[in-house]
Amino acid sequence: MTVSLSSTDHVVIVGASHGGISMAEQLRKHGFDGMITMLDRETSLPMERPPLSKAWLAEQGAGGDGSFLMRQAEWYKENRVEFRRGADAVTADPKARTLTLSDGDSVSWDQLVLATGATPRALPMAGGDDPRVHVLRVPADAESLSAAMTSARSMVIIGGGYIGLEVAASARKRGLEVTVIEMAPRLLARVASPEASAYFHALHESHGTGIRVGAGVQAIDTSGDALCLDLGEGEIIRADLVVAGIGVVPDLALAASSGVDHGNGITVDDSYRTSVEGIWAIGDVARCSGGYTRGQMRIESVHHAQMSAEIAAASMMGEDPKAHEVPWFWSEQYDKKLQSAGFVPADAEVVERKGRREGALSFWSFQDGALKAVEAIGDGQAYMLGKTALTTGHPVTPGQIADPEFDLKSLMTR
Ligand SMILES: Cc1cc2nc3c(=O)[nH]c(=O)nc-3n(C[C@H](O)[C@H](O)[C@H](O)COP(=O)(O)OP(=O)(O)OC[C@H]3O[C@@H](n4cnc5c(N)ncnc54)[C@H](O)[C@@H]3O)c2cc1C
Incomplete structure (x- = not known):
């Protein structure tokens, strides 16, 4: 119609x-x-x-x-x-x-x-509605969390997705002791390749953030000055603030x-x-x-x-709309910028490639030999050329990406 x-x-x-x-x-x-x-x-x-x-x-x-x-x-x-x-x-x-x-x-x-x-999804557990448990979606949430961070010394973030990890990096910058608790076996499990997850895991640990994967919070005891998060089997983590980043x-x-x-x-x-x-x-x-x-x-x-x-x-307006574009996303954690394009398949073959600049890195996900996603860290060129290849369908193989001599700019030509 x-x-x-x-x-x-x-x-x-x-x-x-x-x-x-x-x-x-x-x-x-x-x-x-x-x-x-x-x-x-x-x-x-x-x-x-x-x-x-x-x-x-x-x-x-x-x-x-x-x-x-x-x-x-x-x-x-x-x-x-x-x-x-x-x-x-x-x-x-x-x-x-x-x-x-x-x-x-x-x-x-x-x-x-x-x-x-x-x-934001609410924390489905006892203590999840305490005022010291924050979510982040609208400016008022950020205002209230930022104000609470001025007097807090420690924070636990429940959920190791992009928002949780960005909050962790921001809180470390403000000197808080930070622990991220993620139920899945790895960070960013829903959205990133295992290689990108491992990169961000190591990045956060190098900045002093504690990471617990495969761990779940069962209840939060709100009766004391600090919140006590029960991880089961007698393990308790104490924190002044909790941020729920569970989707x-x-x-x-x-x-x-x-x-x-x-x-x-x-x-x-x-x-x-x-x-x-x-x-x-x-x-x-x-x-x-x-x-x-x-x-x-x-x-x-x-x-x-x-x-x-x-x-x-x-x-x-009754016009023919343009075609859907390759989906893209970015994230910033500490001094690193991630730019990603496409969706990483669960069974992807992931190839790592170093960029020309110090610390530049990209992960290229293939499925049945076809490029499906690019995740570039500090490597704008890999991101841009990978996104172009995803858009045009320009053929590129895992072997080419793994070869440091392969010129990514050839992905611009048809
Ligand atoms: C902390 C944070 C960081 C993010 N970082 C990134 C990033 O780095 N890169 C990226 O690509 N994306 C990022 N995102 C995701 C991105 O912000 C969302 O995808 C985007 O905001 C979606 O826009 P939207 O307009 O669909 O919905 P929303 O931004 O959710 O806006 C919906 C609006 O509708 C209003 N509303 C809802 N129902 C009603 C109603 N019945 N009556 C009146 N008003 C109503 C709400 O008040 C709200 O203002 C981030 C999101 C958050 C929360």
Whole structure:
């Protein structure tokens, strides 16, 4: 079904983060002249999420100059986006095409975009709701964690994914004693190759972070001055603060009331249309199967939030959207920058390659001889050329990558 918006149409976007802001921007870029209303339950101007676990935590007071704002206040006016802060949409009625807000107000739409993202998974154990147990998703979380870090001496991070590890690096920078506890047998098990996991494990240990893999917290005793984490078999770890980085759950409250198909995310087609006409879903909340995905999956990254917005906006304007791009992601821990492209298959053959500069390194994942992902550490060239090869399908073999004489620049040619 082709949609083509007219200048009398009203597009309502729920969620003003990486997905929602990109959606408004892309609609204007694609020539939409009608009304755009964007609403978010957060009361502050939208801030970028990636710095929350990086610079925001590592340097107290960072971002106070507005440098983490996604857009300056004038942007909303210049782009004629009516932005309603502190507006919590509680139900969506697809027949009446109306949202109801928690304050009883209602907003009507011609097209509705759900960019509601995800919320941190709560710790499912006794003591998990203590105020000294923190999560990190929105600026208020970072503010409260950063403030707590000023008087804390020790922190335990439950979950060794990217966010947990970035928090660990930031906390070490501020002098806290840090332990990361990960249930899986290795760090970053869900997202990185075993070789990249081993690299980050060693990096954190070299900075004095304690790492426990294959270990789970069974309960947290909150009765004393310090939190006591019970790891079973009589093992207790004490900490002033705990950060839970055990993943997120998609925010599906509106999806449920609107009747769109959903499960672990809102099911969308390649253009980010949901099963209900006039309702779209983008960013972390969308469960898509287009492009490079492995079946139906949610992709949690700034790149996916922006790309899905661009594709949905073009489709809404009745244009042929561009093809899905190779998914990419970055992370910063201590002085290391990781850039990755593609998805690492579980059964990947991983080839390590040293870069030209001191400490530059990349891991190339192959499946049945075909390149599937590149993870580059301090090696922008390997990342860029690997991503190009993933996009063009330029043939490259594990043997070539393993050969230090092989010129990566040849991946640019067809
Ligand atoms: C600490 C941290 C570090 C990260 N670092 C990186 C990184 O280095 N690189 C990278 O690629 N990605 C990173 N990410 C992931 C990236 O930030 C997310 O993928 C991205 O924010 C997803 O954007 P989104 O717009 O889909 O959802 P979200 O950012 O989750 O935003 C959803 C918004 O919708 C609002 N909302 C939800 N429901 C309602 C409702 N019913 N009514 C009103 N408002 C509602 C919420 O308040 C929220 O503001 C990081 C995330 C975090 C939390």
